[in-house]
Amino acid sequence: MMQMISLESIRNCLEGLVPSGVATCGADGMPNVTLVSQTMYVDSHHIALSFQFFNKTRENILVNPIASVLMMDPDTAARYRLMVHYLRTETSGPLFERMRAKLAGIATHEGVEDVFKLKGADVYRVLNIEHVPGRELPSTQYGAPILPSMRRCIDSLGQYGSLDALVDKLLDSLDRYFDIRHSMFLMADVPENKLYTLCSRGYPTSGIGAEIPFGVGVIGVAARECVPIRILFAASEYQYTRAMHSEAIKQGLSSGLEAEIPFPGLTSPGSQMAVPIMSNGRLLAVLYVESPLPNQFGYDMEDALVALCAKMGESIQLLQLQAQQGYSTKTNPTAAQPCSNRAEGPSLKVKYFSRDHSLFLDEEYLIKGVAGAILWYLLNTIQKEGRCEFSNRELRLEGQLPLPDIADNLDARLLLLSRRLQERSDCLAIEKSGRGRFKLLLQRPLELVKD
Amino acid sequence: MSQNNAAQILDPQMVELLTSHISIHVASSTDQNQVSLVRGVGCRVNARHDRITILVPRSQAEPVLRSIAKNGRIAAVFNQPETYRTVQFKGVDAQVENATAEDIAALPAYLRSFSERLLKYGVKEIYVHTLCGCEADDMAAISFSPLAAYLQTPGAEAGCKLPLGRPLP
Numbered sequence: 001m002m003q004m005i006s007l008e009s010i011r012n013c014l015e016g017l018v019p020s021g022v023a024t025c026g027a028d029g030m031p032n033v034t035l036v037s038q039t040m041y042v043d044s045h046h047i048a049l050s051f052q053f054f055n056k057t058r059e060n061i062l063v064n065p066i067a068s069v070l071m072m073d074p075d076t077a078a079r080y081r082l083m084v085h086y087l088r089t090e091t092s093g094p095l096f097e098r099m100r101a102k103l104a105g106i107a108t109h110e111g112v113e114d115v116f117k118l119k120g121a122d123v124y125r126v127l128n129i130e131h132v133p134g135r136e137l138p139s140t141q142y143g144a145p146i147l148p149s150m151r152r153c154i155d156s157l158g159q160y161g162s163l164d165a166l167v168d169k170l171l172d173s174l175d176r177y178f179d180i181r182h183s184m185f186l187m188a189d190v191p192e193n194k195l196y197t198l199c200s201r202g203y204p205t206s207g208i209g210a211e212i213p214f215g216v217g218v219i220g221v222a223a224r225e226c227v228p229i230r231i232l233f234a235a236s237e238y239q240y241t242r243a244m245h246s247e248a249i250k251q252g253l254s255s256g257l258e259a260e261i262p263f264p265g266l267t268s269p270g271s272q273m274a275v276p277i278m279s280n281g282r283l284l285a286v287l288y289v290e291s292p293l294p295n296q297f298g299y300d301m302e303d304a305l306v307a308l309c310a311k312m313g314e315s316i317q318l319l320q321l322q323a324q325q326g327y328s329t330k331t332n333p334t335a336a337q338p339c340s341n342r343a344e345g346p347s348l349k350v351k352y353f354s355r356d357h358s359l360f361l362d363e364e365y366l367i368k369g370v371a372g373a374i375l376w377y378l379l380n381t382i383q384k385e386g387r388c389e390f391s392n393r394e395l396r397l398e399g400q401l402p403l404p405d406i407a408d409n410l411d412a413r414l415l416l417l418s419r420r421l422q423e424r425s426d427c428l429a430i431e432k433s434g435r436g437r438f439k440l441l442l443q444r445p446l447e448l449v450k451d
Numbered sequence: 452m453s454q455n456n457a458a459q460i461l462d463p464q465m466v467e468l469l470t471s472h473i474s475i476h477v478a479s480s481t482d483q484n485q486v487s488l489v490r491g492v493g494c495r496v497n498a499r500h501d502r503i504t505i506l507v508p509r510s511q512a513e514p515v516l517r518s519i520a521k522n523g524r525i526a527a528v529f530n531q532p533e534t535y536r537t538v539q540f541k542g543v544d545a546q547v548e549n550a551t552a553e554d555i556a557a558l559p560a561y562l563r564s565f566s567e568r569l570l571k572y573g574v575k576e577i578y579v580h581t582l583c584g585c586e587a588d589d590m591a592a593i594s595f596s597p598l599a600a601y602l603q604t605p606g607a608e609a610g611c612k613l614p615l616g617r618p619l620p
Contacts, residue, residue: 023478023486023526030541031486031526033478034603055610056601068486070476077581079511081487132489133510135581 005129007044010073010080011299014041015232016102017074022049024060024067032056038103039071041299042095042123047082050103051089051120061086067124070132076139079132084124091120094227101218101229149177150304157311162432163319163411164418167199170312174289175201178301182266184288186212187412188223194257195223195286198416200264207264208419209367211257219288222274226283230273230302233294260365271296277309279317287312323392323411323436339388339442347447348427352376354451357402366424371417373401378440379448392436414438461500461597464618468538469494469503472564474530477505477593479518479545487514491527492583492590493554493561503527503540504594506554508585516591519545525595528603532568537603538619542595550590558585 013020016038023033034057038050049069051058061067065086072079090096099121153173160166167185174180182202186195193214197207214224222229269290277285287309289297297305351360358368359375367375377398382388392410395401403410418430427443461469475491493506505527509516519525525545530537566579600613602620613619 019474019530021476021478021488021490021528023476023480023488025480025484025486029480029482029484029522030524030543031478031480031488032541033476033488033526033528033539035474035476035528035530035537037605052605053607053609055603064484066485068478068488070488070490072582077578079490079582083485134508135584137577137581 005080005131007041007047007126007129010071010078010129011041012075013071013073013078013080014039014047015074015295015298016040017232017295018072020049020072021070022057022067023070024057025064026056026060027063032060036069038099039069040099040102040121046087046123046125047084048090048095048099048121048123050099050118051122052118061122066127069124073136076136077134078136079134081130081132082126083128083130084126087123087125089120089122094225095123096121097221097225098227098229101221101231104231144179146300146304150307152177153308154311157308157315160315160319163316164415166312166315166319167415170287170308171199171201178304180289180291182269182290182292184219184264186219186223186286186288187409187416188283188285189409190283195219196258196416197261197264198285198412198419203264203266205262205264206419206423207262208423209258209371209416210261210263212263213257218272218274219286222276222288223283223286226276226278228273228275228302228306230297232271232297258368260368266290266292268292270294273297273302273305275302275305275309277313277316279313284313284316319411320409339382339386343442343445345444348442348444349447349449350376350379351449352451361425361428364424367417367420370402370413371420374413375417376448377401379442379446382440382442383446383448388442389433389437389439392438460616461496461503462616462618463500465538465600466496466500468531468536468619469529470496471531472561473568474532474565475505476528476530477507477512477515478526478528479515480522480524481518482522487518489515490583492585493557494529495554495557502594502596503542504548504554504592506550506558506585507591507593508589509591510589512591516547516593519593520547523595525593527595530603533571535604536619537605537609538613539601539603540595540597541599541601542597545593545595548592548594550592554592555587555590558590 019035020039021033022036023031025031036049040048042048067084069082069084100118103118156169156173160169171183171185174183184200185198187198188195194211197210200206212220214220218229218231270293271291274286274288276283277287349362356368357372359366359372374395378390395410421428421430429441431439431441433439475494476488477491478486478488480486489507489512491505491507495504523543523545526539526541528537528539562580562583565583566576569579597615600615602608602611602613
């Protein structure tokens with residue numbers, strides 16, 4: 001028996017690089033043919049076609065759901081004729097957002113942003129795939145095979161021990177094995193509907209601490225919908241993450257949004273992809289990669305990053321569980337040892353605003369939110385008790401800190417704080433002193449000022 | 452579609468567009484209302500401007516040609532890639548014919564012009580020649596009298612019926 005060509009093997013045709021033809025048939029038996037801006041791979045048995053206008057195609061599939069799609073491989077010019085069965089139209093949700101983002105890229109690439117607005121994603125079941133005879137070109141897709149690179153990434157992610165090491169290893173591996181030069185790792189702050197940047201590669205400034213609300217840009221949509229978002233061309237609607245970040249602040253999309261730290265990112269990315277990192281259905285973080293060149297991240301790369309992010313999700317979850325176990329262990333959390341730091345020189349003026357927990361070192365902005373509140377607590381403890389070693393458990397028990405009850409992500413907040421201090425201060429630093437413990441190293445006398 | 456409609460005379464500007472080496476897709480339907488489609492590799496319009504002939508590779512168009520031979524129903528969409536201007540014609544009297552020597556001789560010009568149109572999208576000439584190339588003995592012609600035309604340029608007017616004999620907006 002002859003096997004049907006698999007949809008996976010022709011996914012390249014479903015990138016929307018060459019418009020597909022779609023034929024339908026009306027109740028009167030008359031054929032109708034049109035071009036569709038975007039066809040998209042949904043899974044091994046389904047595709048989605050962009051629905052942008054009410055037209056005859058729409059009218060026809062509602063009476064006669066069988067259609068024929070002619071698609072071309074953008075690399076080899078191979079032609080495939082699909083017989084498909086219309087199932088439903090999705091007007092919101094993950095599939096719709098994936099298609100909307102991708103279409104925005106195509107629209108900008110072709111200069112028709114105003115016209116190419118997605119009304120819905122029409123989902124079809126693929127009944128048959130016919131490889132249409134004719135001339136074809138040899139494939140030029142001679143890039144490094146994805147699977148060996150993925151295996152190397154997985155190997156390097158096998159030994160981490162801390163969130164700090166894990167996120168660094170991830171971004172370094174992407175650079176080393178996938179040649180992805182621009183990347184960011186953002187932790188989700190679900191109660192606040194936003195993400196904060198924990199780590200980045202390939203930008204003039206790290207942007208650690210910069211925030212983006214759920215639903216804004218490629219990263220925000222991936223977080224809100226918990227679905228990978230991939231754009232093959234510069235997409236004006238999603239393009240300037242940095243500009244969108246400013247716009248979100250201006251429009252008050254997220255009143256508590258970090259406004260002081262500029263968002264990292266290319267000003268004009270040619271290709272973008274954001275992949276949510278989940279664990280047990282819960283959003284933990286988002287991995288974002290981009291390139292100045294168009295058409296850099298295909299379906300296979302998306303699969304690879306989704307698999308890597310699944311591994312990341314498990315690892316982060318494991319670290320959180322270990323942290324929780326440490327929290328519930330009833331050992332003496334903190335041995336009150338005096339600081340061995342030698343605080344010399346002029347005092348470090350630390351100004352704290354309780355309204356948003358923003359904190360300034362010598363009048364220069366450092367951080368706000370949970371991380372700001374933590375640092376304020378640590379500095380006050382140093383001043384009052386003369387000790388500079390702390391435990392995560394102690395912070396969790398401290399009622400004044402604005403940590404959410406569930407999934408507080410304390411490790412991520414401490415990592416954010418630690419990295420901000422590395423970047424912004426030469427007299428304050430966080431240093432791990434054991435499992436679930438750390439020291440705050442202070443080299444100048446303190447002057448604490450509260451609003 | 453009523454068969455009483457008389458075939459219309461195409462506007463000269465429309466004829467110019469259709470024969471200006473643009474993207475063509477042709478669809479047909481079986482008596483069981485099953486559709487198929489194929490890419491066209493050229494087009495000509497007769498001197499009276501009331502019959503459109505589309506050239507297709509026979510080996511790729513087999514299901515389309517079979518339905519047309521049976522019931523004559525046809526839909527053809529023409530798209531000018533660089534402007535998005537798109538128009539669809541429908542007919543009920545389509546016939547499959549042999550391509551003429553002129554049709555075969557016209558293919559290189561189609562490939563050259565269509566390649567030039569797609570250059571701005573970064574599409575290489577060899578790609579168009581591969582996609583739309585056709586052996587001389589494989590070329591078939593489908594001719595029909597246009598009974599109705601529909602504007603399909605992306606936008607709010609997409610799908611609207613166009614009065615035949617008028618140019619494309």
